[in-house]
Every structure is written in structure tokens, then in C-alpha cells.
Amino acid sequence: MKSILKALCMGELNLSEPGFPDDKNYRDTVHRMDGIMKELAGRLTGEDHDAFDNYCNLKGEIITFDVANSFRSGFCAGALVMLEVMTSTESGV
Secondary structure, rough: OOOHHHHHHHOOOOOOOOOOOHHHHHHHHHHHHHHHHHHHHHHHHHHHHHHHHHHHHHHHHHHHHHHHHHHHHHHHHHHHHHHHHHOOOOOOO
């Protein structure tokens, strides 16, 4: 069995690749969001447009933190499960 660590180090795994770009719900949501952004870009001017742009950028940063935290929590939980399974002396878990 090939080592996942070796595959990761050799660049054979792309863990940042999105898993849902072809999902219909995802695409519909992106399309709706794009339409709203275009509408607001036409209606907002000057300081209002800049403030909304700043809000969107900060919202994106918050989402990035949330996603990173979810990944870290899930990764750690998965690692702990694997360690427990691999080191368990009990049979028939």
C-alpha cells in the first residue's frame, strides 16, 4: 500500500482542490451571488460602494478562518480515530 504521506510530499495529492464546482446547488448559488453583486455595483456609488466592498472582503476573510478551523478540527479528530484504531488491543471494536 502506498503511503499517503509520500504521495502528499511528492505532490500527487491536491488537497486544496474544490470538491463541488460541478454541483448544481453550488453553481446556482454562485450565479445568484454574481447577479446581486452586479446589481449592487450599479446602484451603490462612492463611499457606499467602498464600504460594501470592504464588508465583502472581511466576510471572505472570516469564512476562510472558519473553513481552516473546521479542517483542523476534522483532521485532528480523524487522526485521533486512526491512532485509537491502530493502537487498540481490543478485538471486535
